Amino acid sequence: xxxxxxxxxxxxxxxxxxxxxxxxxxxxxxxxxxxxxxxxxxxxxxxxxxxxxxxxxxxxxxxxxxxxxxxxxxxxxxxxxxxxxxxxxxxxxxxxxxxxxxxxxxxxxxxxxxxxxxxxxxxxxxxxxxxxxxxxxxxxxxxxxxxxxxxxxxxxxxxxxxxxxxxxxxxxxxxx
Amino acid sequence: xxxxxxxxxxxxxxxxxxxxxxxxxxxxxxxxxxxxxxxxxxxxxxxxxxxxxxxxxxxxxxxxxxxxxxxxxxxxxxxxxxxxxxxxxxxxxxxxxxxxxxxxxxxxxxxxxxxxxxxxxxxxxxxxxxxxxxxxxxxxxxxxxxxxxxxxxxxxxxx
Numbered sequence: 001x002x003x004x005x006x007x008x009x010x011x012x013x014x015x016x017x018x019x020x021x022x023x024x025x026x027x028x029x030x031x032x033x034x035x036x037x038x039x040x041x042x043x044x045x046x047x048x049x050x051x052x053x054x055x056x057x058x059x060x061x062x063x064x065x066x067x068x069x070x071x072x073x074x075x076x077x078x079x080x081x082x083x084x085x086x087x088x089x090x091x092x093x094x095x096x097x098x099x100x101x102x103x104x105x106x107x108x109x110x111x112x113x114x115x116x117x118x119x120x121x122x123x124x125x126x127x128x129x130x131x132x133x134x135x136x137x138x139x140x141x142x143x144x145x146x147x148x149x150x151x152x153x154x155x156x157x158x159x160x161x162x163x164x165x166x167x168x169x170x171x172x173x174x175x176x
Numbered sequence: 177x178x179x180x181x182x183x184x185x186x187x188x189x190x191x192x193x194x195x196x197x198x199x200x201x202x203x204x205x206x207x208x209x210x211x212x213x214x215x216x217x218x219x220x221x222x223x224x225x226x227x228x229x230x231x232x233x234x235x236x237x238x239x240x241x242x243x244x245x246x247x248x249x250x251x252x253x254x255x256x257x258x259x260x261x262x263x264x265x266x267x268x269x270x271x272x273x274x275x276x277x278x279x280x281x282x283x284x285x286x287x288x289x290x291x292x293x294x295x296x297x298x299x300x301x302x303x304x305x306x307x308x309x310x311x312x313x314x315x316x317x318x319x320x321x322x323x324x325x326x327x328x329x330x331x332x333x334x335x
Contacts, residue, residue, distance in 0.1 A: 008216045015223045029230050037226035043276070044222065044269050046178050048211065050185040056207030057192050060199045093263075094298045098305040118314065119321075122293035128264040132288070134181055135272035140281055143332050147325040148289065155317050163310070170305070 044135075051134040055127040064089055072107045079113050080153065087120030088129075097121040105170045112160025114170060119152030214265040221266045225273045234277075241279050243335060249283045250326055254319070257290030261297045280335035286326045293318040 019037075022030020067089060070082040090096060100121075101114050123145065133141045192200045228237075241249050262270075271284045294315050295302065302311040 005216060008220050012216070012220055012223065015220075015227075033226045033230040036229050037223055040222050040225060040273050040276075041219070044218070044272070047181065047272075048218075049207075050181045052207040052211045053185050053189060053204065055210060056203035056205070057188055057200075059206055060203040061192070093261075093292075094295055094302065098301065102305065115314075119293075119318075122318065123289070125264075128268075128292075131264055131268050135268040136275065136281075136284065140285075140329070140333075143329055144285060144289070144325060147328045148321055151321045151324065155321070159310075159314075168307075168310070 047134045051131050054130045058126055062089055071104060071109050071113065075109065080116060083113050083117045084120050084124060087117055087124050088126040090121050090125050091127060110160055111163050111168065111170060112157045115159035116153055116156025119156050123148040123152060217266050218269060221270055225270060229277065237277065241283050243280050245283065250286045253283045253286035254290050254322065257287040258294040259296050260291060262291060267291055281333045282326045282330035282335060285329045286322060289322040289325055290319065293322065
């Protein structure tokens, strides 16, 4: 992590040196880059604080433990609602989703629930969705969700039903 | 759009403040911490974008991702989304910047949805958990979901 931020800083410094030199030598494209950069940073800074405040509020008011409590053996149809919520409060990408799916498996959640979770977690993480709405607008996000959520639900249930027939075992330890 | 966002945020923040002062303070702390942790990469992405806009001819971007690009644009965006690993915190500002350049929503959808759901770089990890066949199948299906969504978005927004 430290190394990557060092790299970022080096890259940023080179960028600013490029801009400074462009201004000193009157290099047109450099000045144009600076203008594009400033106008886009300005646009983003109008949005960014809201997005982060919303994410902060969300993390404080909704607790993961309460949601996981509702998932497990025999959670039935309601399980799909809870798994949507669980995907919503997940943070991080697939690296976090797979270990989470593994622990759902240990708790006795069905394969359908687990695969639905893996689908939902890519499209309905709430912090990410807040970010998306802030930058791309509510109509875009809503239409995207209306299409992807039912599809991933179907895929999850389908995966679960078919794999169960093949006696599929989920998780690292089940694989050779 | 931005005004609504601010009004909405201010509204929720006040409700939270009335209900529980300490929790609200903690929420703001989380917000600042997250903000500072992504700030560098965020500025860097925008710098890269400014360079891209200046040095890559607009015709070229329009040809490969613009309104006229059609199927080709969807393929390019899908390919880019599938191979890149980028935190959403960097990806959505990039998408918004592309949007300001007139790139249609359905192309942006192709990129952002595959970015989140199809993972070539994360595939080895996925294989470990799911096994080769199921991991391949999951990624393939996610690709199809992305394409269906792209088509819907294209019709919904009439671009």
